[in-house]
Amino acid sequence: MGCFRWGPALAAMLCAVWIQIGTNLVNDAVDFQKGTDHAGRLGPVRVTQAGLLTPKQVLTGAGVVLGAAVFTGGYLVWTGGWVVVWIGLASIAAGLLYTVGPFPLADIGLAGLAALVFFGLVAVAGTVYVIAGQVPAVAWPSGLGVGALITNILVVNNIRDMETDRAAGRKNLVLWLGRDGGELQYWFLLTAAYLVPLAIAWRGWVSAWALLPLFSISRATDLYRELRETPTGRGLNRILARTAGLSLIYSFLLAVGLALGRWFQP
DSSP: OOOOOHHHHHHHHHHHHHHHHHHHHHHHHHHHHHTSSOTTOOSSOOTTTTTSSOHHHHHHHHHHHHHHHHHHHHHHHHHHOTHHHHHHHHHHHHHHHTTSSSSOTTTTTOHHHHHHIIIIIIHHHHHHHHHHSSOOTTHHHHHHHHHHHHHHHHHHHHHHTHHHHHHTTOOOHHHHHHHHHHHHHHHHHHHHHHHHHHHHHHTTSSOGGGGGGGGGHHHHHHHHHHHHHSOSSTTHHHHHHHHHHHHHHHHHHHHHHHHHHHHOOO
16 A cells, blocks of 8 residues: 555545535525425524525535635645546535435435445545555445445434425435334444454454454444434434444544554554
């Protein structure tokens, strides 16, 4: 693997943050304009629905933030080549198409797949590429593990919003399979994430340091149990936040494990 480069690492992190913020702002304004967000919203406060900002103000802010992502991405193109252009454009397009366009991903049941691909595989492999100049085989299953946990944030969101999503005409696995199916999807993605460290260590791609994420498995099982015991409604916001926290802990432990595996042999 190539040498670690701090400049591209920082730029990649900033681009990811800008794109995520911009996407959320677009979703905030568009969901309000479409009537998906209304006074009965169960999720965390959104500025447009709460009347704190107008849709035009929120969309203007989204444009500024996404412009910052493009500007920062220019440095990544300079260091990583034109392939970075396609990664960036695809990521921005996926974020916008979540709620915008004639066939928004959130309305046709593809939001979960998009989250898995872009928050997992593309994010991890793309970041490794701009930092090291190549993508080792271990980056792909690692991206799958990270993406699985981040997709679970969306699963909790879909369980919480079952009734409002059904009224808005949206489609997703939770609406097709019901609450029990949503819980099964959450468990399946948890299982997939925690099989990744075992698989890459067993394959010999990395050392046993890659098993560090397993130290967070008790938190994962607690979250699954809490999900099953919590009624549909605002109480699921706590599980949504804790699922996001789990994805951060898992990703940190996996990154540390992979780094230590290069320097030390247990």
